[in-house]
Amino acid sequence: MAVVEQSQPMPTLSTKQKQVGQSYWSLVWWKFRRNRVAVVGGAILLTFYISFVFLPEFISPYALQHSSDYAEAGPTPIHFVDQAGKFHLQPFVYGMEQKLDFKTRARTYVEDTTRMYPIKFFAKGDPYKLFGLIPVDIHLYGVDQKNDSQAIVLLMGADALGRDWFTRIMYGGRLSLLIGLIGQVMTILFGTVLGVISGFYGGAVDQIIQRSTEFLSTFPDIPLFMALAAAIPPFWPALTSYFMLTIILSFVRWGGLARQVRGLILSLREREYALAAKSAGASDVRVMFRHLMPGTMSHVIVIATLAIPGMILAETALSWLGLGIRAPLTSWGVLLQDAASVRAIHNTPWELWTVPFILVTILAYNMLGDGLRDALDPYGAR
């Protein structure tokens, strides 16, 4: 601050100036920080997004398509103490031997205590490209497969093809978390733009937009999705249909947000600054999106944060029904579909590990959204 240069005689004045310099967002941040629950929620989400969206290749020990001989193997037990009772600081796993029960045809795995594989951090493994650019072969953890290709560590068991379930959750999180975010961004776009237009112009435009939100909300969700998912040509690449799904999700859900934004704009447009902007020569578009829309943003942010879990759940539900993301791609919905049979629950219960990840994500979003709502509300108590 340039306080020193002006040689203020009173020190109290300089502290006052600092207070004056507080912007709205720094006040919001200050208020948000005091809400422990919200901070925890935010931290969880930040960790999830960084690790699932940007770093799943690094955190998971194997490549997504890395299949092994250990089909439907349970989680590998991790040991610190060996057969001789000796304590190892570095955890290790034993090799696994497949046993086939000839009566039931069930596969079981028993530990072969003669083979010991220490779990290494920053172990070398399957090569991949970090951020899709830098070629690397170092993973966060893993066992050395160079000497013995039988060595494997399955933190959360394996699926029917012997793929590491933890790896699949990591990669699945990428799509599931992104679809929530991308879908929400599009919902915000549709909802705010149409809401602002509807509230600003009123009259016939308002009628058309409001009636279409009502029309859209009369559709039952699942049959609509089924119809729309059927409309996507099956020969489209999996990723394209994934984006189509995102668009469908946001197209159906913009109505609620549009109504709330409209309500806010109805009150904001009567403020004198809308008139002042117009009298300064601003066009309608400029008044709407530059002067009025920012006034709705804090509300939109909160609504969006609280609505993202709905998007994630919708993706999960649709994929589970087989309408959303399909098999070659991995999402949490696809993983749930794998686990959705009595047989799977009985034989491979570790496949339900997906559920806590979904639960924690959604809980974290709600915690964050609640905190944001309190922090962004300038008239809130506390």
Added chain:
Amino acid sequence: MSETLSEPLIEVKDLRVEFDVRAGIVKAVDGLTLTIQRGKTLGVIGESGCGKSMTARAILNMIPKPGRITHGKIVYHRRLQNNGQSQMDDIVELTELDPDGKVIREIRGGEIGMIFQEPMSSLTPVYTAGVHINEAVALHHLTPVRKVGDQLAEQVMAHRTVTKEEAREIAIKMLQRVGIPKPAQRVDSYPHQLSGGQRQRVMIAIALSCEPAMLIADEPTTALDVSIEAQILDIMRELQESVNMAIMFITHNLGVIASMADEIVVMYMGKAVEQAKVVDLFKDAKHPYTQALLKSIPHLGKKKVGGRLASISGMTPDPFNLPTGCVFHPRCPMFMPGKCDKIVPSWTKVGENHWVSCLLYEEV
């Protein structure tokens, strides 16, 4: 007031603004005629709801929804400054323009600026003072520090987009001109960090940043306390002299208007009842309504102690049910039965630049 040469800038001719609401038609402005001279201040006074603000908004072609201009025209003598020495006047009829069109948007803010009554709410809360000024500048593609007389520089600078640094400089300079202390710091202040007086100064800075030919001030000091009011009025007077700008000053404060205006129009129920030079109006008011208004302000040392201030008897009439003849007749102390309630008075000249609409001065 040494200039005797008067050039009309805005001529409002028989303007009628009507609001078609469910209960009937409200005539917000009913046959108003007035002229604003270039570089002069026209004061408009009247009670709340007499159509002062609607006239101002009609000039900018910004009548709100159910209302519309049903009759009359507003002629704007637009001065194009493009070709250096020879200034050309172009006559634009403001009421004929598309209210969302390009021409009216160029005129709004660029050539006719406006400031409002509530400085608290007339700045967008999410933008700093500097951003507001820059927007006004950007909208009209001008670098606002055009030096008068420096025609060459003016030609070079017009229609050039300003860089970020330049825009900031301009904003700081404007804030300095309207007397905001520490403009270099204040330029980054948000509206909520400014006091009421400072906000009104920022509003003036925005309006002046494009050097308009006219400024419409719609009760600019009503929401401010008296000492700040005096400062704001001083600034407006100073700036008016430096840029030769006309001001349409709307108020209901007779004291303020006496110190600001060259000419005054008194309005009652959407009509002009009297128009005169300031001195003439205060010394020799003709219309009974103006006389009553002047009697209702306290005079220092004039009244005896304990005496009551005069008030205008009766109430403003129901806008859906206006009285016949002269609209003021039910409250008029000079009511002439059989005349005032039958005949609508016409705009009569009673002296040099002194017009009145009253049957007392008319031969009927």
